[in-house]
Amino acid sequence: MRGVTETIPIFNDLTDRTARRVMLGIIAASTLFFGWLAYLQYARFITETAEVMYPSYALAHTTWGRFLPQYAVEGGTYWGSHVVLHWVVLLPFFKLVPTVPFLLFLQSLFISVAAWPLYLLGRHVLKDNLASVSVAAAYLLFPPVVSQHLNQIHDDQFANVWLTLAALFFVRRQFGWFWLPFALTCLSKEYFALTAAMFGVWALLERRGWKWIVGPFVAGVVYFLVAVKWIIPSFAGPNAAIYGSWMFLDSYGKTPGEIMATMLRNPGQVLWNTLGPAKLEYLWRFFGPVLWIVPFVGPSAVLLAPNLAMNLIGTSVAFTVLPWHY
Numbered sequence: 379m380r381g382v383t384e385t386i387p388i389f390n391d392l393t394d395r396t397a398r399r400v401m402l403g404i405i406a407a408s409t410l411f412f413g414w415l416a417y418l419q420y421a422r423f424i425t426e427t428a429e430v431m432y433p434s435y436a437l438a439h440t441t442w443g444r445f446l447p448q449y450a451v452e453g454g455t456y457w458g459s460h461v462v463l464h465w466v467v468l469l470p471f472f473k474l475v476p477t478v479p480f481l482l483f484l485q486s487l488f489i490s491v492a493a494w495p496l497y498l499l500g501r502h503v504l505k506d507n508l509a510s511v512s513v514a515a516a517y518l519l520f521p522p523v524v525s526q527h528l529n530q531i532h533d534d535q536f537a538n539v540w541l542t543l544a545a546l547f548f549v550r551r552q553f554g555w556f557w558l559p560f561a562l563t564c565l566s567k568e569y570f571a572l573t574a575a576m577f578g579v580w581a582l583l584e585r586r587g588w589k590w591i592v593g594p595f596v597a598g599v600v601y602f603l604v605a606v607k608w609i610i611p612s613f614a615g616p617n618a619a620i621y622g623s624w625m626f627l628d629s630y631g632k633t634p635g636e637i638m639a640t641m642l643r644n645p646g647q648v649l650w651n652t653l654g655p656a657k658l659e660y661l662w663r664f665f666g667p668v669l670w671i672v673p674f675v676g677p678s679a680v681l682l683a684p685n686l687a688m689n690l691i692g693t694s695v696a697f698t699v700l701p702w703h704y
Contacts, residue, residue, distance in 0.1 A: 412490070455614075
């Protein structure tokens with residue numbers, strides 16, 4: 379085996395410069411290849427849902443003078459469902475290329491670029507260039523991640539790069555640098571604020587200082603509450619459902635108050651929805667292929683808690699479809 383590896387220089391001595399070039403090549407290849415597959419799927423009318431419609435409609439009409447209007451909701455805006463900053467930031471680029479394939483390309487770009495912080499994180503932890511490149515490549519080739527390129531156009535995919543960048547600075551204990559990707563994670567979608575808040579729990583498990591514990595947790599939770607309580611209703615429009623985002627918990631109630639009351643009065647219903655046969659199968663399909671890495675993940679696993687909890691507690695079967703929610 380030694381003789382074989384010695385004949386392949388990249389495996390024998392992967393320098394920092396070579397590793398960076400390999401990573402840039404991998405990211406470019408991922409963006410172009412999976413972006414092309416997404417385009418082919420769209421061009422052949424074999425997409426799975428209508429999720430392409432909402433952002434493309436909002437962006438197209440914004441270029442015509444209306445701010446992110448919500449499809450089929452008179453007077454409502456996209457922010458009436460989810461507070462998403464990146465569509466505003468990407469609007470100038472969309473004006474140059476106002477097409478759905480360009481949005482699919484941007485989605486693939488954001489998914490692929492998230493591999494760069496993972497590579498840097500691997501270098502920091504593993505101290506090995508080849509292992510770090512391998513970790514980043516494994517992320518890009520992980521089937522649930524690959525599926526996100528083809529899973530219509532969703533806001534969540536644009537948050538990956540900021541979340542992984544925040545994790546990088548968190549592990550490096552660079553408190554000042556941590557806050558920008560932390561904020562961008564929250565602004566990618568209001569639900570991601572709860573994921574970002576878990577950095578505080580991660581810090582608590584690692585027994586860090588109070589600034590690491592209290593700062594992220596309070597900032598994430600407060601922003602989520604502000605977004606759900608004030609920002610979303612103010613942009614929803616007069617004809618929109620005020621609690622539209624809670625429809626995925628509709629078996630518990632129609633409003634946040636009703637949902638919480640049902641959960642407190644009937645914990646058995648919550649337990650069955652969370653750990654019934656269908657959800658246990660989902661958990662096995664989710665964790666089964668990667669159980670071998672669980673002992674190495676450590677406290678960082680808490681970042682999964684908010685989204686995983688919603689997928690388990692939620693009553694919509696869509697939450698347990700791995701190509702849609704990973």
